[in-house]
Amino acid sequence: MTDLDEALALLHKDDRENPRSLRDVRTKVLEAASDNVIPLRRRRFMPVAVAAAAVAVVAAGVVVVQANDAAPQAPPLAGPTSSTTAPVGEERAVSRMSLVSAKDALTAAASRIKTADQPVPPGKYRLITETGTYARGVTFGSSVDNPQALKGGTWMLPQTTKTWIPSDVTGEWLNRRTVTGEPKWLGGNVSQQEAAFRPSDTDTGERRGVCGDFFPKSLPKKVCGDPGDWDSPAFYAKLPRDPQALYDWLRTFTGPKGSTPQAMFHTATEILRAGLMPADLRAEWYRAIAKIDGVVLSEGKATIDGRTGVGITLADTLQRTELVIDEEKGDFIGERTLVGPETDETWLPEGTVTMSVAITSTVVDSIG
Template structure:
């Protein structure tokens, strides 16, 4: 299996549609379920932070779940809490603009032409993130009214990928288990909760043609697959008309009801790949602006030194934000914020539960980061 999505795909319908608060695993199930009626290879190789482990899927069935999420408390604008590396600065009140205006303005600001790599050059994509890991104990079938128990930590991670000009050649991926770890909460004292430990897939360097870093996974990754978010063919095949993109998002999430929040989540996941061409990104913003409920939440969120505006859609459990630099139209990252009734009862509403900063550039050699 390429990652936990494949394992979750095999779970029975009841497990995949459970209302138990499963944190980031819920998001993965959402993506996997949507993928059942959309191209199944679309998101696999990029969702590196979920370990390749059938045991995790078995744990879900048993009621004990390894989860992911993200960073922590300090007051910030918009009623949310800031993360390590994510701060809020004082800027003019752009919240006077609607989210639709903000996204359309960001689309207008995209003036750059995508860099053309020369032979020997690489596209470098770096993701710095905090994801939650913890344990949840499911309720017994004999006592369905039992309170779910568990705990959540925040863990700092990084992923770097080098993609050659000829994508059929070897890519390099490096995953790092960084030192940051923070307690987010739990139904037991922190002293009784084990800190997260790195799994095999959390660290190390891997190489593979077309980004096939796990060649024994099934189904096999295929170069030029038009359903794979890592493939240029995927982006070439997507429409550029915003209304048509909305229809694509609706069809891709049909299995989950195509709610605006679900469609927005799917759209942000594709942006996270770091490979979307500039012309498509402009249309993508305009498409997301058409979704009901899209709102500007923070005027100035700083991720790893870059400041952008957080735009998202909230439901009762959580909110997913994309963070865009309105001056350049650059997608600089994303985050998840706990809603009024968080999936995990021990999480305080308004807590930032997800964070990642995405950086892309062209470098001249494999392994170069400058």
């Protein structure tokens, strides 16, 4: 059994034995574990905090945007060492934002998309770097009947993930994960000792694999050239280039999860984060995202890793997710997630940043 197998097995075990709905991270878990998603992608081994017997794992997806690789809203996005609660003046009045303005912003960004992406010559590699902070924690008990009865604590883990992809994507890939600092205590209704956090084996290390298959023993098995795998050029080649058709595809693809706006928005963002979407498709992809119910334009500008753009937000009572788009180039800069008013982790104030991630992509001469 691989580290990933063990981590996912533990995650499923917790979910089966603990009636608590892991609402705060439901989308991340479903996207990673659903049979209807891409067969084992590199983001599948997102580190999971493994706790003692009767403790439920809470892997809240929080990442800080700094580099490109593999759900946001105030001005400057918090980095690994910044405050986890948005400073006064940073919070966006989502209720005052208009859907029309979000459509306008995404359409404008789409019109600025470069007509061609930086090519990867034979023998070279595309390096995708994702730098961010992620919320992790442990919980005790169940919040099904009484959210206040849930006990636990949450930490923020700074981490950088780099993935080298050869010009021939059927060749060997390299994925390197590095914890870049000490976990930072966000808060809890138990002591830090009771909710002690220990990074898992999948938080660090190097993994190599043909076609990005870093865990060859895991199921479902990853297949080179699979048109259903967004690590493969075949995936993007088969997608339509019409915004309405792309919107319909997202709705169908997320059907097993109810085709909710949250599921569609998260899936659209995850595919962008993979860093492999060609420019011509990315332009129409933005226009498709603008059609999702509830998508609004963040007030003011959003900054991640020193790069400023427009923030496109989708919020519900559980969390608020923001993706940031470069207005000048149409590049996807990154995303972040903030706590909503009805989170199960009641010890986290509304507006607490639980994920902030920056994405960059470059072409390099060699692997590693």
